[in-house]
Amino acid sequence: MKNCATTKIKWLTYMMFFLFAMTSDAVGVIIPELIKTYDLNLTQASAFHYIPMIFIAFSGLFLGYLADKLGRKATIVLGLILFSLASFLFAAGDSFTYFLSLLGVIGIAIGLFKTGALALIGDISTSTKDHTVTMNKVEGFFGIGAMVGPAIISYLLVAGVSWKFLYIGAGVFCLLLCLAAAKTRYPQPDSTKQEQPINIKESLRLMKDPYALGFSLAVGLYVATEVAIYVWMPTLLLDYDGSFVWLATYALTVFFALRALGRFVGAWLLEHFQWQQVMFIVTSAVFLCYLGTVIGGVDAAIWLLPISGLFMSVIYPTLNSKGISCFHSSQHGAIAGVILFFTAVSAALAPLLMGVISDLFGHVSVGFYLATGFAGLLAVLAFYNLLKDPAKQRIIDIETNSN
Template sequence: MFMMFAMTSDSVGEIIKEVKVAFDVTNAQASLMHSLPMLGIAMSGLLLGFLADRLGRKTTIIIGLSVFGLACYSFFIANNFVFIVSLMTLSGIAVGIFKTGALALIGDISSSTKQHTATMNGAEAFFGVGAIIGPLIVAWLIHKGVPWQYLYIIAGGICTFLIVVAVWVKYPVYTRNQDDSVKKVSVRQSLSLVKNPYALGFSTGAFLYVAAESAIYVWMPSYLVCDAASLRATYDCYTGGAAQTLAIYSVTAFFILRAAGRFVGIWMMSHFNWALVLMLFSGAIVVCFAGGLMGGKQVALYLFPLTGIFMSVIYPTFNSKGISCFPKHQHGSVAGVILFFTAAGAAAGPFIMGLVSDANGGDAKYGFMVATVFASLLFAGLLFNYLKNPTQRQLEKIEASEYGAA
């Protein structure tokens, strides 16, 4: 599921280049192809996240996958900008449903908060694999003269297979919290979690991280072209064939490094202080962003994709530790809250970067300046988290009550 979602969402930077030419839209308008689906994920995560706790993980996942599959197959008849963006938004709503179910399920199959974090990194590693596959499929389709919309037809086929699997697979026994039996109460309880300091803290971190990360896969392809005035420009400003190849496949290189880092993160989060790792890695992201801006395209060509290594473990750990601060019967709801802020960051970040870039002649460099600010705020927050360790007592409490270990 994570891989399928990533195939579509993380291909948007490559798709935007084609849509801008086909429909003659601005950077800000094209960014809606990313921002509106993320808004759909945000709202469904916040308002429908309780479904995983009320209906159970299995039912919620099947509902979400069914809606996602319908949206994907509808791309077969999508032939205008508004229709395309509408379908992307619908798919985002569906993702918010099945992903909260999947995130809650991770808690059901974990035996400790530490294992929860390692498992979350493993699930997000498959997201990283999908992020590699998706842009490659889009590039291959365009090279062969096939409409990029067929990426969604392929994703729809995978989704159909996943629905069949979800129907027949045996899920862990889940005991529904009786207090959540009324929809109105469940929504209110989900919204009340926003005020919880643990949910709000990790959600804010997720917002800042995703806002910074999205700059890479949304705007890096536009920033690295040699002629900023034309997205059809070649990459002949880079010296050597290897550099030109890296420029063409920079997003893929980023996603390969991010996926590799997440698989390593399964081991890393089981052996090292998670707060220290996140603080150091967020600082490295700031260095890479600042160095890429000061050194220009020739330096950014290497530093921007390199951030994939440092970004790899941040979001899965935010998700895991944030969810692990709550009892299991609230995992779906709190996952929805974190997902809301995640998607809000993914929606707001690229859109703000697009506006800033348009205000400065359309140069994506100015958007990356905004991304550097987001990354700097993230580092400041993670530095505080490492020095003060505000979640230690809560995680120890949940470890004892929910997983049976002190």
């Protein structure tokens, strides 16, 4: 492909991930408003977070193969159209159940365009290393969206404007992306070496593949570690009464900022160092941040948990990239859907488990013992990967067969 076409595709992908983050990571700011408006308890209000995650999970697993069967362009456009329509419909209703139904549609839409976009990155990448670097840049824009969305909601609420305008604005932005995507010429993945049929059954078969399971497990552990920050860290820091109250107040913003910055720094690191080394260093650093929080309590948490975002930043896109790179390009949509399934399930269940444990023992800090365990297991997997590099030969074989 020509460089200008590749650049256009990359920017469209960046913006799709920015859009996804802008709405999904603003949920934490919206939930308190829902509780006041509809007199909800915490369990009821949390549905605003886990309902779209559940639908993303099942969309990725059962519809991810469409990126391989219908093509990247058709799948992305379909997902963007659904997202845009559901976003506009927020203006047409005013009940909590109605909003949840729209979030379900948005979850399906995200599963479609995200698997299509992830498969597309594989099509335009010249090597697995280039794929990983591009994935980190993509997640960098996701990190920016994660900061912009909550900021917009906060501004709207201060101005006395409904939070629903975030979704209406996202619908307009999504419609523009849809038009741009429809006019863009995408590369065609090589399907000459594909021996397996492209259908739901094949997607489910991929879940038995050891490489798909290994990378999905690692992704699930990472997501469980990360989601603890933006779901429960604000509650944990409510107990802080020391000299740095300002940091406790803006800890989540600092975390998102460092995570976004770290993804661009991570792209540079992966261009100059082996990904196995980078992963071991950053996962170990995240584990130490959590361990320090458990040992030092809230006084340590206000520093260590936000700082962990800098180290977390490179983990998800790298695991995602390497997991996808273990499969032929004609299976990239399906494997992206499998990994997305584990991503969304972990994002839905991990904070719920932390909440249950915290309720059981009487304080949210106990939930962070579980998060520390997730971080520790992830570091152990990274150490094993550094020593054994189990995916090395698989990735080499895929690259050789693709050339």
